[in-house]
Amino acid sequence: MSHLYLIAHVAGRSVAIDSNQVESVVDIGEVTAVPRAAGHIRGLAALRSRVVTVVDTQAALGLEGGAPAKRAVITHVDGHHYALLVDALEDVAPFDLLPLASGVALDNGWRDVGRGVVERHGEPILAIDLAALIPGYASTTEQ
Amino acid sequence: MDDLLQEFIAETRETLEALSGEIVAWEAHPEDRARLDAIFRFVHTVKGSCGFLDLPRLARLSHAAEDVLANVRAGERVPDRAFVNAVLAVVDRIGEIVEAIDAGEALDDSGEDLLIAALEEGSEEIVLSQSTGPTRGASRSVRLNVDLLDRMMSGMSDMVLARNELSRRLRQGDLDPMIEAALERLSGTVAEMRDTVTRTRMQKIDQLFSPLPRMVRDTATGLGKSVQLHVEGSDVELDREMIEVMRDPLVHIIRNAIDHGIEAPDDRRKLGKREAGRLAVSARQSGNQIIIEIADDGRGIDTERLIKKLVANGKRREEELRALSERAKLALVFEPGLSSKDEVSEVSGRGVGMDVVRSSIEAIGGRVELDSVPGKGLRLAIHVPLTLSIISTIVVGIGEQRFAIPRQAIEEIVTERSQAIRIDSIGGTPVATVRERRLPLVDLAGLLGLERPETGAQMLAIVNIGEGSYALAVDTVLDNEELVIKPAAPVVMSTGLYAGQTLPDSGYPMLLLDCAGLATAARLNFHRDAALEDEEEAVAAEAEGMPALLFSDLDGVRRAVPLGIVDRVEQVDADTVRFAAGRLRLSIEGRILPLAAFGGIEGRKRLNVLRLEDGASEVAYAIDEALDIVRLPDEIVPSCEAGPVAGVVLLNGEQVELLDAHWVFAEHADPERKEAAPLCLLTGDDDGWMRTFVRPLLESTGYRVAFHLPEGETPAVVLASEGQVPVPSPAPVVQLRRDRARPGANDDSVYRYDRAGLLSALQRRIAGGQG
Numbered sequence: 035m036s037h038l039y040l041i042a043h044v045a046g047r048s049v050a051i052d053s054n055q056v057e058s059v060v061d062i063g064e065v066t067a068v069p070r071a072a073g074h075i076r077g078l079a080a081l082r083s084r085v086v087t088v089v090d091t092q093a094a095l096g097l098e099g100g101a102p103a104k105r106a107v108i109t110h111v112d113g114h115h116y117a118l119l120v121d122a123l124e125d126v127a128p129f130d131l132l133p134l135a136s137g138v139a140l141d142n143g144w145r146d147v148g149r150g151v152v153e154r155h156g157e158p159i160l161a162i163d164l165a166a167l168i169p170g171y172a173s174t175t176e177q
Numbered sequence: 178m179d180d181l182l183q184e185f186i187a188e189t190r191e192t193l194e195a196l197s198g199e200i201v202a203w204e205a206h207p208e209d210r211a212r213l214d215a216i217f218r219f220v221h222t223v224k225g226s227c228g229f230l231d232l233p234r235l236a237r238l239s240h241a242a243e244d245v246l247a248n249v250r251a252g253e254r255v256p257d258r259a260f261v262n263a264v265l266a267v268v269d270r271i272g273e274i275v276e277a278i279d280a281g282e283a284l285d286d287s288g289e290d291l292l293i294a295a296l297e298e299g300s301e302e303i304v305l306s307q308s309t310g311p312t313r314g315a316s317r318s319v320r321l322n323v324d325l326l327d328r329m330m331s332g333m334s335d336m337v338l339a340r341n342e343l344s345r346r347l348r349q350g351d352l353d354p355m356i357e358a359a360l361e362r363l364s365g366t367v368a369e370m371r372d373t374v375t376r377t378r379m380q381k382i383d384q385l386f387s388p389l390p391r392m393v394r395d396t397a398t399g400l401g402k403s404v405q406l407h408v409e410g411s412d413v414e415l416d417r418e419m420i421e422v423m424r425d426p427l428v429h430i431i432r433n434a435i436d437h438g439i440e441a442p443d444d445r446r447k448l449g450k451r452e453a454g455r456l457a458v459s460a461r462q463s464g465n466q467i468i469i470e471i472a473d474d475g476r477g478i479d480t481e482r483l484i485k486k487l488v489a490n491g492k493r494r495e496e497e498l499r500a501l502s503e504r505a506k507l508a509l510v511f512e513p514g515l516s517s518k519d520e521v522s523e524v525s526g527r528g529v530g531m532d533v534v535r536s537s538i539e540a541i542g543g544r545v546e547l548d549s550v551p552g553k554g555l556r557l558a559i560h561v562p563l564t565l566s567i568i569s570t571i572v573v574g575i576g577e578q579r580f581a582i583p584r585q586a587i588e589e590i591v592t593e594r595s596q597a598i599r600i601d602s603i604g605g606t607p608v609a610t611v612r613e614r615r616l617p618l619v620d621l622a623g624l625l626g627l628e629r630p631e632t633g634a635q636m637l638a639i640v641n642i643g644e645g646s647y648a649l650a651v652d653t654v655l656d657n658e659e660l661v662i663k664p665a666a667p668v669v670m671s672t673g674l675y676a677g678q679t680l681p682d683s684g685y686p687m688l689l690l691d692c693a694g695l696a697t698a699a700r701l702n703f704h705r706d707a708a709l710e711d712e713e714e715a716v717a718a719e720a721e722g723m724p725a726l727l728f729s730d731l732d733g734v735r736r737a738v739p740l741g742i743v744d745r746v747e748q749v750d751a752d753t754v755r756f757a758a759g760r761l762r763l764s765i766e767g768r769i770l771p772l773a774a775f776g777g778i779e780g781r782k783r784l785n786v787l788r789l790e791d792g793a794s795e796v797a798y799a800i801d802e803a804l805d806i807v808r809l810p811d812e813i814v815p816s817c818e819a820g821p822v823a824g825v826v827l828l829n830g831e832q833v834e835l836l837d838a839h840w841v842f843a844e845h846a847d848p849e850r851k852e853a854a855p856l857c858l859l860t861g862d863d864d865g866w867m868r869t870f871v872r873p874l875l876e877s878t879g880y881r882v883a884f885h886l887p888e889g890e891t892p893a894v895v896l897a898s899e900g901q902v903p904v905p906s907p908a909p910v911v912q913l914r915r916d917r918a919r920p921g922a923n924d925d926s927v928y929r930y931d932r933a934g935l936l937s938a939l940q941r942r943i944a945g946g947q948g
Contacts, residue, residue, distance in 0.1 A: 072668055078669075084335075112667070
């Protein structure tokens with residue numbers, strides 16, 4: 035069953051994001067820091083008349099923080115809006131979600147967010163769950 | 178009551194509309210159980226409400242219908258056509274009466290006996306009148322789903338934010354005056370709209386108060402006590418959400434007061450109190466706060482028992498608790514896992530402690546204050562903000578970043594440079610001394626791990642979080658702003674430092690600081706802090722004078738009357754006051770009391786009266802309303818002439834007249850009632866001290882007191898202040914002295930604060946002889 039996926043670049047890799055999870059794609063302006071919050075929380079940003087919590091996706095994956103990204107994917111989890119920073123956006127296209135090949139073990143950070151793969155021109159791309167990147171929320175969705 | 182009636186009308190109307198389909202279906206199939214149940218429920222609900230609202234006609238109809246329907250439900254009667262018709266006629270009639278009540282019209286009740294008779298088995302079938310639909314008054318209210326209101330409110334906040342953004346963007350460039358004018362108009366409309374929408378969320382606090390009489394009665398009866406409830410301020414409005422949050426705490430506090438506070442009738446009699454305990458619940462608005470007060474005249478909080486209990490629980494060390502100030506000891510009732518009564522009773526022992534009460538009130542930004550007088554009662558004041566979603570804040574800055582602090586939490590803001598401020602380090606902990614008050618100092622920049630430019634002086638915001646205060650050092654204090662606060666994402670809230678987020682006019686998101694959270698993060702220990710304040714409190718206690726009731730009099734002037742002689746404050750119908758036999762008199766509780774009034778009472782429907790008692794006789798004093806209990810300062814400026822005003826005192830910088838209770842009694846009390854008491858003449862009362870201090874004491878112990886000898890009377894004894902013995906003296910003299918130490922062996926004067934000595938000296942003098 036085909037489904038729309040957004041192909042983005044995070045930490046130098048391509049990932050596929052379920053379009054149902056994406057509310058919009060925006061460029062983030064000035065960010066207000068949230069002192070003493072977890073390290074991967076960049077801060078708060080104003081998006082139209084809403085306040086969104088900006089998440090450094092790379093740090094949330096447990097990777098070294100890269101260049102400060104400006105572009106972000108907005109998602110809505112449990113009544114709050116989050117902006118997940120991404121390096122770049124490539125494409126939106128329908129794909130079939132396939133299970134990970136058995137025996138494939140993902141790196142620590144990716145393991146928690148990976149939900150399967152989609153194939154683009156024969157190239158497998160990891161499909162990730164945005165909600166699992168939201169700190170404090172990931173722990174409740176994992177079984 | 179009007180609200181309840183409106184509610185009843187709306188509800189009945191709604192159910193009737195929903196029921197009309199059921200009725201038709203039931204007519205076709207009288208044996209249909211589900212339909213029968215629906216109709217039964219309807220008449221049952223109407224019956225219940227009618228009893229409560231005192232609507233006898235509706236009650237009679239619905240009761241009759243309920244009876245016969247119950248028979249059918251029990252299978253004792255088979256519904257036939259005649260029966261169905263009779264029930265339908267009753268239901269129709271109920272609808273007609275409800276509409277008539279709403280429209281305020283009279284409805285002829287002639288046919289009702291027939292309708293009820295028709296319900297009886299075997300009665301003649303009645304002909305259903307062709308229902309033309311009752312004449313219906315235009316509806317003035319709409320019942321709305323609460324979700325819809327919430328959505329409206331959140332849409333409103335978004336609109337405010339969108340307006341702010343629009344205005345900011347427009348102001349960035351050169352603004353066309355036309356656009357500016359349009360923007361102004363938009364702003365005005367939005368602001369007005371916000372007020373209106375906010376008001377839709379407001380409800381009268383009556384919602385909270387109306388079930389109280391019943392609850393108090395039931396609770397008291399269950400405990401074999403008798404309690405008189407006095408409710409005031411039911412028309413104060415409060416955010417609907419707030420009312421919901423307040424419901425359980427209020428019930429809990431009242432149950433506690435009846436269960437733990439008010440003594441059993443026998444005990445009360447022994448203590449010389451009225452058998453029926455008094456419980457006063459009141460609400461009033463003060464600035465942007467609502468204050469709900471629950472006062473009882475029970476035994477107050479037994480701090481000794483609290484301490485024992487906590488020590489027995491092994492929760493706290495005894496020495497530590499004993500070292501606490503009185504106020505901190507009282508606050509121990511809020512400790513978790515504490516039932517201040519030895520046995521958990523059925524009423525208040527429900528596993529909900531005062532700790533839960535306090536935390537739920539604090540969760541909505543409120544606080545609880547206690548004022549307990551052992552043996553006299555407990556007064557509990559709950560302060561809550563007017564509304565949850567828009568709060569008044571102070572914006573502070575650390576370097577470039579801005580934070581908001583709830584206005585309510587801030588006591589004052591001072592600059593570090595001020596003369597009155599000292600900053601020291603005690604064992605490495607910074608402490609700020611602000612005007613003799615030592616407060617822990619929290620550096621916000623340090624706590625949040627923010628860098629700040631070394632720009633010298635900081636500002637100190639003195640923050641109160643209920644259990645104590647601390648000074649919060651910030652770089653700048655910028656502004657006062659009304660902000661729409663929304664909860665932040667869980668990951669932000671979990672830091673425990675923030676209470677929410679907001680988007681101010683600047684367009685940059687801002688965090689609202691959680692002052693209690695900051696204190697916890699800075700590891701402030703307020704138990705110790707409270708001990709530090711002890712000294713200060715002791716000084717304050719010494720300075721406190723006699724308690725007095727502050728009230729606004731009929732002529733609008735604020736006056737005070739010593740609390741000792743106020744038996745109670747009561748509301749009476751103006752009808753009960755008559756000008757009879759030469760003076761105003763009030764009939765109350767089957768007696769006639771003289772009524773003193775300092776202004777006209779015409780045009781008032783209800784009157785508040787103070788019932789003053791001097792031990793022998795009682796006088797009612799009409800007032801506008803009781804305001805507060807205050808402590809009279811030592812200094813009382815005596816009035817220039819004898820009259821209803823004894824003197825003037827300074828309360829919070831305001832001159833307040835002190836009612837001369839003596840004059841009131843002398844002028845107004847029924848004379849025959851007080852003849853028996855011996856007369857004590859007070860002389861040398863230049864500073865009014867005797868008037869305030871000695872007179873209540875003497876009066877409460879059965880003397881009559883005079884400052885000038887009334888004509889034709891002989892005093893039984895004379896009480897003179899130091900060096901003011903009248904010569905010649907009309908009676909034996911007791912002299913007071915100011916110093917505790919006896920100046921000479923032969924001196925028989927009495928130290929003026931030696932209560933027992935004074936009373937016994939007076940008695941001895943009256944008994945005869947100078948010994």
